[in-house]
Structures are given as C-alpha cells and as structure tokens.
Amino acid sequence: MSELVIRLVEFQSPEYQATVVLRDKVLRQPLGLSFSQEELDAEGNQFHVAALIDEQIVGCMSLLPIDNKHLKMRQVAVDEGQRGQGIGTRLVSYAEEFAIKKGFCCIELHARKDSKQFYDELAYSTISDEFTEVGIPHYKMEKNWCS
Numbered sequence: 270m271s272e273l274v275i276r277l278v279e280f281q282s283p284e285y286q287a288t289v290v291l292r293d294k295v296l297r298q299p300l301g302l303s304f305s306q307e308e309l310d311a312e313g314n315q316f317h318v319a320a321l322i323d324e325q326i327v328g329c330m331s332l333l334p335i336d337n338k339h340l341k342m343r344q345v346a347v348d349e350g351q352r353g354q355g356i357g358t359r360l361v362s363y364a365e366e367f368a369i370k371k372g373f374c375c376i377e378l379h380a381r382k383d384s385k386q387f388y389d390e391l392a393y394s395t396i397s398d399e400f401t402e403v404g405i406p407h408y409k410m411e412k413n414w415c416s
Contacts, residue, residue, distance in 0.1 A: 271323070273322055273356060275359055276319060284319055288317060292329060315331045316333075317330075317331050318360060325352040327347065327356055328360050330344055330364060335377070337372070338373055339373065340376050340377070347360075349382070358391065374415035375414070379402055380410050382407065397409035
C-alpha cells in the first residue's frame with residue numbers, strides 16, 4: 270500500500286469537495302439521504318480532515334468546535350474498498366493529536382450503533398442511551414483527557 274497521508278483540507282477546496290462525495294457515498298446514500306446545500310454551507314466553521322493515498326481521498330472526517338474545550342467529531346467515513354487497513358484508527362488518532370495541540374480537552378461524537386465497538390476499542394466512553402439520528406440507532410460517546 271502506498272503511504273497514507275492525513276491532513277487538514279480547506280473548506281470548499283477540491284479536496285473538501287472530494288470528502289463530501291465520499292461522505293455522501295458512504296454515509297448518506299445507503300440511508301436514502303443526501304446533503305442539503307444548507308448543511309454543506311454550515312460546514313465552514315469546521316476543521317476538515319482527509320486521508321489520502323496517492324492523492325486520492327480514502328477517508329475523511331469533520332471536527333466541529335463546540336466551545337474552546339470541546340470538539341465534535343462528525344462524518345467519519347472510509348472508502349469501502351479501503352476498510353480494514355487502519356485508516357479509521359489513523360483518522361481518529363490524527364483528530365486527537367490535533368485537538369490536544371489546539372488546546373481542546375474533549376472529543377465527542379454520535380456513533381452509529383454498528384460503529385460503536387470501533388470507538389469502544391479506541392477508549393471512547395458511551396455517555397448516552399441509544400437514540401435515533403438520521404433514522405438509525407446511535408450513541409453519544411466521548412474521550413476526555415483533561416477533566
């Protein structure tokens with residue numbers, strides 16, 4: 270496998286647009302959903318992270334600042350053909366290192382029920398009962414390193 274590069278991409282850049290395509294394919298289309306222009310316009314205040322192999326987007330996520338200590342990890346997606354290679358784990362590690370460097374103390378997320386074990390294995394704590402979001406079961410989870 271070629272080297273995996275994980276980096277921030279600028280909102281509205283071609284790389285950002287490629288992350289939207291990947292998120293739509295992996296997260297939205299299987300549920301019969303699509304992004305509204307309003308949802309995408311609201312992403313300007315988020316940090317956008319891309320995982321690339323040979324300059325091709327193979328994974329991505331967004332990090333939304335909630336306040337000066339909390340980030341919300343959103344829209345984590347890995348291309349179906351690239352799963353099982355540690356890309357998701359590397360994305361989460363990048364997010365945690367980024368958060369620490371920027372002075373954040375906590376990352377929270379809404380994990381789909383079928384992804385909950387992935388976050389359990391990365392030491393995220395479940396902090397809610399099961400709830401429904403975008404029509405499927407989720408759990409609120411977090412990792413807090415400076416309580």
